Amino acid sequence: MSASTNHAPLYNVSATSIPSLLHDKYSSWLYTFFLVLLSLLALEQAVYRYKKRHLPGDTWTIPVIGRFADSMHPTLEGYKKQWDSGALSAISVFNIFIVMASTNEYARKILNSPSYAEPCLVHSAKQVLRPDNWVFLTGKSHIDYRKGLNLLFTRKALGIYIAIQDTIARKHFRMWLDEAAKDPVTPKPIMMTARAMNMDTSLRVFCGPHISETAARDINEKYWFITQSLELVNFPLALPGTKIYKAIQARKVAMHWLELAAHKSKIAMANGSEPECMLDEWVQLLSDPSYKGKREFSDLEMAMVLFSFLFASQDAMSSGLIYGFQHLADHPDVLAKVREEQERVRQGDYEKPMTLEMLEQMPYLQAVVKESMRVKPPVTMVPYRATKAFPITNSYTVPANSMVIPSFYNSLHDPAVYPEPDAFKPERWLDPEGLATQNPKNYLVFGSGPHRCIGLEYASMNIAMVLATASVMFDWEHDITSQSNQVEIIATLFPKDGCRLKLTPRVRN
Numbered sequence: 001m002s003a004s005t006n007h008a009p010l011y012n013v014s015a016t017s018i019p020s021l022l023h024d025k026y027s028s029w030l031y032t033f034f035l036v037l038l039s040l041l042a043l044e045q046a047v048y049r050y051k052k053r054h055l056p057g058d059t060w061t062i063p064v065i066g067r068f069a070d071s072m073h074p075t076l077e078g079y080k081k082q083w084d085s086g087a088l089s090a091i092s093v094f095n096i097f098i099v100m101a102s103t104n105e106y107a108r109k110i111l112n113s114p115s116y117a118e119p120c121l122v123h124s125a126k127q128v129l130r131p132d133n134w135v136f137l138t139g140k141s142h143i144d145y146r147k148g149l150n151l152l153f154t155r156k157a158l159g160i161y162i163a164i165q166d167t168i169a170r171k172h173f174r175m176w177l178d179e180a181a182k183d184p185v186t187p188k189p190i191m192m193t194a195r196a197m198n199m200d201t202s203l204r205v206f207c208g209p210h211i212s213e214t215a216a217r218d219i220n221e222k223y224w225f226i227t228q229s230l231e232l233v234n235f236p237l238a239l240p241g242t243k244i245y246k247a248i249q250a251r252k253v254a255m256h257w258l259e260l261a262a263h264k265s266k267i268a269m270a271n272g273s274e275p276e277c278m279l280d281e282w283v284q285l286l287s288d289p290s291y292k293g294k295r296e297f298s299d300l301e302m303a304m305v306l307f308s309f310l311f312a313s314q315d316a317m318s319s320g321l322i323y324g325f326q327h328l329a330d331h332p333d334v335l336a337k338v339r340e341e342q343e344r345v346r347q348g349d350y351e352k353p354m355t356l357e358m359l360e361q362m363p364y365l366q367a368v369v370k371e372s373m374r375v376k377p378p379v380t381m382v383p384y385r386a387t388k389a390f391p392i393t394n395s396y397t398v399p400a401n402s403m404v405i406p407s408f409y410n411s412l413h414d415p416a417v418y419p420e421p422d423a424f425k426p427e428r429w430l431d432p433e434g435l436a437t438q439n440p441k442n443y444l445v446f447g448s449g450p451h452r453c454i455g456l457e458y459a460s461m462n463i464a465m466v467l468a469t470a471s472v473m474f475d476w477e478h479d480i481t482s483q484s485n486q487v488e489i490i491a492t493l494f495p496k497d498g499c500r501l502k503l504t505p506r507v508r509n
Ligand code: HEM
Pocket: 111, 119, 135, 146, 308, 309, 310, 312, 313, 316, 317, 320, 378, 379, 382, 444, 445, 446, 447, 448, 449, 450, 451, 452, 453, 454, 455, 456, 458, 459, 460
């Protein structure tokens, strides 16, 4: 057969054969499309299984979305199931390969291996905080920047902050009591009132008189959008109406007021005013000729640092405070001991503002705070990202660019270190030879390594002061519902019913 004869039918297309040809073409496109799709899906499964290797986890990942549905509505029970499946286990969400680490050893290894892994926060964090925020620095530049910020948490600085915290707590407790007096029989959830108090405290400590009541209210009202955007994996585009879009708008409002506060603080310090807040302390420090880390900080840069503190603390602190109230209400014997200690240290003067020296004389209160955050750690885990292949064990290497998430919950509930791990027992911290005090490496409430919480002393001091002041100002009764002991994860842990309390002023004989 000649070549021309061979090709003839190709050009010999009659009118009647056109639909059938189009049909054939369509079928072949469809065929190709499905073939490519199937190959991609097969590739997705192959890559997942290659990365997972022998780790426990789903044998097959749900195509494209993986475990997205679970990450939208995370539950502690769901996480516990995952952690219980192995010291290291694998999942995939939107093709992000995730290794979950459930033992103290692996959690600490991830936190303390900065050359292999760095915090990646939640997916939305870069959009909400701005990519140029210092918290995204890594390596030496992170260490250097953080060194400068450590000076905002010195003992002298904490001494100024605790006086502000005390004033704000008393102001809010008076409002709580006034509100309770209007309807003394109905318990009210403290979820939002405690968050509002906490926001007010943070803004006053950070910005003192340089932020107006209107600004503080404005930031507080909008901040809930930021909390709601802190899901492990979010809808990727910040389109109007999405959680991330609303969170970005809320950040813009907060940043506007924080920048203005930085500007006002600089003017006040230049005019020789006494420092009254974190900003003032910072501005004064920077203008001190003997200060070695001298460099200019623009109003915007200062506002970004303060916003990072707000971002890192608002949810965690609120969670810590709310569970503090709940644990004390559910353990009246413990609350009685807290009050005994208050009476011993305060010697009848209940209006006296708390100082660092007074707090140091309250070891029982400190044990209560430590134990409350151990039982219900505000932050149960922090997502890190493997910056390169990370040989976490002899038999498993976390692939580069995977998420690797250390669990703090398991370290804090390890029965070998904390017998009866779910029980609230502040006494376990009072014995210097006891298991809890002898194993400080298990206490991961504030993380570990180069990114360990910079505000840990500030946070513990504030929670202790709030609970102590509450214990001398009022009685609180917990309305225990079926949801009180269920956990809701909204970035951090909260009791599902918002901790319903009935408050009455404390009557002393
Ligand atoms: C009960 C309250 C708090 C808890 C439970 C908490 C917990 C944590 C945890 C677990 C981390 C990550 C640590 C790691 O990756 O190893 C962290 C980081 C951080 N926290 Fe806190 N935190 C609290 C309050 C605060 C407060 C009050 C501030 C600031 C005033 C703050 C500022 C920060 C910052 C800036 C980071 C990032 C540090 C870095 O990357 O170098 N936190 N916190």
